[in-house]
Amino acid sequence: MYDAWKILVGLAIFVALFTAAFWMNAGKAAPVPEPKIDTPEIKKMAKAERKCVEDKHFMRTTHMQLINHWRDQALRDGNRDYINKDGKKYYISLQNTCMKCHSNKKDFCDKCHDYTGVSPYCWDCHIAPKEEPKRNEL
Amino acid sequence: MSMNRREFIKIAGLSTLFGLGGKGAFELLRPGTLDAAVHHGEEHAPEEPAEAAIRWGMVIDVEKCSEPGVVDKCIKACHSTHNIPDFGNSKNQVKWLWRDDYEHTFAGNENEYMDDHVKELPFLCLCNHCDEPPCVRVCPTKATFKRPDGVVAMDYHRCIGCRFCMAACPYGSRSFNWFDPRKALNEKEFNMEFPTRMRGVVEKCNFCVERLAQDKLPACVEAAPQALFFGNLADPDSNVRQILRKRSSMRRKLELGTKPSVFYLV
Amino acid sequence: MIEKALKGEPRYYMWIVFLLGIIGVGFGCWLYQINVGLGITGMGRDISWGVYIAQFTYLVGVAASAVMIVIPLYLHNYRKYAKIIVFGEFLAIAAVTMCMLFIVVDIGQPQRMLNVLLHPTPNSILFWDMCVLVGYLTINIIVGYNCLLAEASHRPHPGWLTPFIYLSIPWAVSIHTVTAFLYAGLPGRHLWLTAVMAPRFLASAFASGPALLIIVLLIISRVSKFDPGRDALQTIAKTVCYAMIINLFLVGMEFFTAFYSNIPGHMHPLQYLFVGLHGHGKLVAWMWAAAPFAAIGVLLLLIPPARRHHGILAFACASVFIACWIDKGVALVIGGFIPNPFDRIVEYSATFPEISITLAIWGIGALILTVLHKVAVTIREEEAAT
Numbered sequence: 001m002y003d004a005w006k007i008l009v010g011l012a013i014f015v016a017l018f019t020a021a022f023w024m025n026a027g028k029a030a031p032v033p034e035p036k037i038d039t040p041e042i043k044k045m046a047k048a049e050r051k052c053v054e055d056k057h058f059m060r061t062t063h064m065q066l067i068n069h070w071r072d073q074a075l076r077d078g079n080r081d082y083i084n085k086d087g088k089k090y091y092i093s094l095q096n097t098c099m100k101c102h103s104n105k106k107d108f109c110d111k112c113h114d115y116t117g118v119s120p121y122c123w124d125c126h127i128a129p130k131e132e133p134k135r136n137e138l
Numbered sequence: 139m140s141m142n143r144r145e146f147i148k149i150a151g152l153s154t155l156f157g158l159g160g161k162g163a164f165e166l167l168r169p170g171t172l173d174a175a176v177h178h179g180e181e182h183a184p185e186e187p188a189e190a191a192i193r194w195g196m197v198i199d200v201e202k203c204s205e206p207g208v209v210d211k212c213i214k215a216c217h218s219t220h221n222i223p224d225f226g227n228s229k230n231q232v233k234w235l236w237r238d239d240y241e242h243t244f245a246g247n248e249n250e251y252m253d254d255h256v257k258e259l260p261f262l263c264l265c266n267h268c269d270e271p272p273c274v275r276v277c278p279t280k281a282t283f284k285r286p287d288g289v290v291a292m293d294y295h296r297c298i299g300c301r302f303c304m305a306a307c308p309y310g311s312r313s314f315n316w317f318d319p320r321k322a323l324n325e326k327e328f329n330m331e332f333p334t335r336m337r338g339v340v341e342k343c344n345f346c347v348e349r350l351a352q353d354k355l356p357a358c359v360e361a362a363p364q365a366l367f368f369g370n371l372a373d374p375d376s377n378v379r380q381i382l383r384k385r386s387s388m389r390r391k392l393e394l395g396t397k398p399s400v401f402y403l404v
Numbered sequence: 405m406i407e408k409a410l411k412g413e414p415r416y417y418m419w420i421v422f423l424l425g426i427i428g429v430g431f432g433c434w435l436y437q438i439n440v441g442l443g444i445t446g447m448g449r450d451i452s453w454g455v456y457i458a459q460f461t462y463l464v465g466v467a468a469s470a471v472m473i474v475i476p477l478y479l480h481n482y483r484k485y486a487k488i489i490v491f492g493e494f495l496a497i498a499a500v501t502m503c504m505l506f507i508v509v510d511i512g513q514p515q516r517m518l519n520v521l522l523h524p525t526p527n528s529i530l531f532w533d534m535c536v537l538v539g540y541l542t543i544n545i546i547v548g549y550n551c552l553l554a555e556a557s558h559r560p561h562p563g564w565l566t567p568f569i570y571l572s573i574p575w576a577v578s579i580h581t582v583t584a585f586l587y588a589g590l591p592g593r594h595l596w597l598t599a600v601m602a603p604r605f606l607a608s609a610f611a612s613g614p615a616l617l618i619i620v621l622l623i624i625s626r627v628s629k630f631d632p633g634r635d636a637l638q639t640i641a642k643t644v645c646y647a648m649i650i651n652l653f654l655v656g657m658e659f660f661t662a663f664y665s666n667i668p669g670h671m672h673p674l675q676y677l678f679v680g681l682h683g684h685g686k687l688v689a690w691m692w693a694a695a696p697f698a699a700i701g702v703l704l705l706l707i708p709p710a711r712r713h714h715g716i717l718a719f720a721c722a723s724v725f726i727a728c729w730i731d732k733g734v735a736l737v738i739g740g741f742i743p744n745p746f747d748r749i750v751e752y753s754a755t756f757p758e759i760s761i762t763l764a765i766w767g768i769g770a771l772i773l774t775v776l777h778k779v780a781v782t783i784r785e786e787e788a789a790t
Contacts, residue, residue: 075293078285080351096331124336125294127221127328228750229448238746245747246669272591278530279519298519299442299512302530304452308592310745314452314512316443337441338512394591 033115036107041100052101053082053090064120067094094126103129193288194267194345195371195399196356197378197387200259202365209237209260215361219346221334223322230322232313232335234343235264235358243402244390256404262358262366265290265311265343266390266398273303273312282340288371288399289345297339304340308391309398312342371399405552408782409775415627416778423771430764433757434509442512445758450750451741453510455734455762460506462612462733463769464583465605467499467540469613471576472643478569484636487784488621490555491632493548494776495617496576500541502769509761529585536579543572548776556783580605587740595673595740598661604654605732610647612728614640615701615721620777622718628781629788641717645705648724652698655731676749677739684742684749687735694730697723 042050052059054066074080074092082090091097102108105128113120203209216222216235223232241248243261267290273282274290281297284290304312318337328334332348335341346356359366369378378401387401437444447454473492476482508514525531547568554561584602591597598604618640621632662670675681677691701723704710711717743749754762 071295075291075295076283078287078347078351093331095333121336125333127330127333129330228450230443231449233449242746242748245745276528276530276590278525278528278534279516279523280525281519296516296519296523297513298516300507300510300530301452301512302528302586304449305587305593305741306590308745310450313449315441316448317441340512391592396591 030115033111035109035111036104037102039101039103039108041103053084053088053097067098067122070094094122099126099129104131105129106131191372192286192370193269193372193399194350195288195369195378195401196264196345196359197367197369197381197401197403198262199365199367199403200261201404203262203362204259205365208362208365209262211361212262212358212366213237215357216343218327219329219349219357220332220344221319221323221329223319223334225317225322230316232315232319232341233263233311234313234341235262237261238263240404244388246391259404261402263309263311264358264400265345266309266396266400267343267345269397269399270395272306272308272394272396276302276306278302285347287350289347289350290342291344291347292341294333294335294339294341299338299340301340308394308396312340314338314340405556405779406775409778411782412778416774419774420771423767423774426767427764427771430761430767433760434764436757437509437761438514442510444755446752446754448750448752450744450748451738451752453737453741454752455754455758456506456510458733458737459762459765460503460510461583461586461605461737462729463499463503463506464537464580465609465728465732466613466616467496467503467544468576468580468606468609469617470496470544471573472610472614472640472647473617474569474573474576476639478566479573482639484633484639488617488632488636490548490551490780491621491624491777492617493544493551494780495613495620495773496544497541497548497776498769498773499613500537500544501772502765503537504541505765505768506762509765529582529589533579533582533586536575536582540572540575540579543568543575547572552780552783555787558787577606580609587736592745593740594662594667594669595736598658600654600657604651604658607647607651607654608728608732611644611651612725612732614647615644615724615728618644618721619718619725620773622714624777624781628785630781630784637714637717638711641705641711641721644721644724645702645711648698648702648705648728651728652702672743672747673739676742677735681743682749684751686751686753687739690730690734694727694735697730698727701727 037050054062059066070082070092073082080092082092084090099105105123203212213235217224220234222234225231237260240252240257240259240261243263267288269288271282271284271290274284277283278300279296279298281293282290282303283293299314301314304314315335315337319335323334346354346358349356354360355363355368356366359368367378367381369376371378373379381403382401385403387403389398389401392398445454445456470492473485473489477485477489508517511517520531520534547565550565551561581602584605587593587596588598588601618637621637625631659674662674672681676684677687679685680688701720704716704720704723711720738752742751
């Protein structure tokens, strides 16, 4: 092999760089996120009514498609009513429906989004609710 | 979602044949996919009748606008409702509703013998929500589109910021976000019920579609009900049609064939 | 094949390093623009397209001009162009690439660019422009690369390539026609609302593109052993000359229509460009620089002894290239926005980052052109040596 030394050093640098992310994060598993649903608005609801527009499992796995669909339906079709599978009607609005209950973006949205390493740009435009500093932080 | 691979390939192949590309197949498939996912089937409103029953329009009584404070009140109502940034310079300015004089609003129709009084009247300018909007014609992504009720709307999520619509609009009614608009907004004065925009998209007056959806009048009309009138141009008995029958009105640059829905009474 | 671009004389490397330097500075400015916004440019709510879109428009013409070599060679079997055809095609590749980059830097949300394909909108000319540009780039890569391959192995180009070559002819016309339609179909912009926009675009393209090709070929014949052939250069020069005369004729038509009809809206942008309007006249000096360049260029190209002298030929071609650039790469786009829809005059001047990004894209184009032409030249030199 010509220039064997150069090739081997190059290969070593490549492998080191390529796998750097693994080495740097080794042994530092992030804790599984637990989004909080203890906002004042949710607490006001009776236990039995404490439900999102659809069930928890659906919201957890499919909220992005639902929101995407809501956007087109409200903005493009001008239809701002959503009827869930129990026949209950909701007003389609990220700021005025979703975030009215989930007024804790940091402890709700960001928890999982940070964990999974996604950064949706919803809040570049949509205004996140003002969050009160938590009592235990004071 | 009950469609097997064979059927998918058939539809995709057919639509490719018709020059629609793979996109056509997706259009056919996607609503179904989502319906299945969200467990409900009738989210689409029934089709509008061929001739739209509603065509929103606005009539501006310029004489009434000249009463002290009226114009400023309208502009303020609009700007605070829609979180419109103020960059403090004309280069980066975002405009939804603003004032100008007769000579410039009706550029090309100047009349040198006109009464000085008219020359000094404040004309409110906004998107004309044209019946034949050039901005909609040129948009490469359908980010700006005309709703069945005549409102020319913007989908900020889809806008790529090419500014073709700004070149096409003969009324200067479109603004680009040259910088992050939040930098020119006071966070304490946010209207929490309406979004801001982001850097790199075009925006304009939306005829308050978010308020129309709740059966409210546009913010500017609500602020000055004696000077601005909003109603259904398609209904011969509506308030706006009655006014337009009684008084002579003007529209901007009619010769371009855009058919504006904003009328001025002088 | 591409490895032939890796070996060269020191001055070849110095040229590459110089281009990389310009590209580097511009890239830095672009990162700044991406992070802060397009507000760092001179564009604003009244002049909403500036130097980027103007360069795009100009370079579409340069790209389309390859057809001026393709038609004589493949339709009329003018063999003297056989040696230089790939240089024309590679020029087209470099120009189309620059066009696309100018669009990328101009739009506010480049990461959403594929929305144009995701939501195809046939009523938008921009959608069609994207289609024809991508198509033209593809055709030229296919044709240019295969012609070069065939030449390297001393064979005629493969038969399946011929339809692509023929297709490239109407396609070249289409890219500049569609680009003209971007402007010519907008109500209320009087400078642009003209039926001769597309013919004018084509005429100026067929002048400026071949002019650039002559300059490039003259440089190549200086720095390498490749000789493009005297007759070939003279024939291109005649193309440049007549295309430029037609271009100037069409510009004259614009003046007649605007000023004889005496319609203020039609006169105002031309007045702004050539004499200034209401005390504003930032572009007047540019226009009066373009006029003599155009006249001198045409005159020198018309006189056979002058045209035959390579120094004068290069000067004449540079004059034409610059005159067309000022017309299309500066005045046409910016002048179209003046006065604004409210009959007010807002002027535009490019900022440093904007100019730097613009130069970087020209640098990328020059780099692509250099590398591709280096490959083509090396193959010819090797051929001559054997």
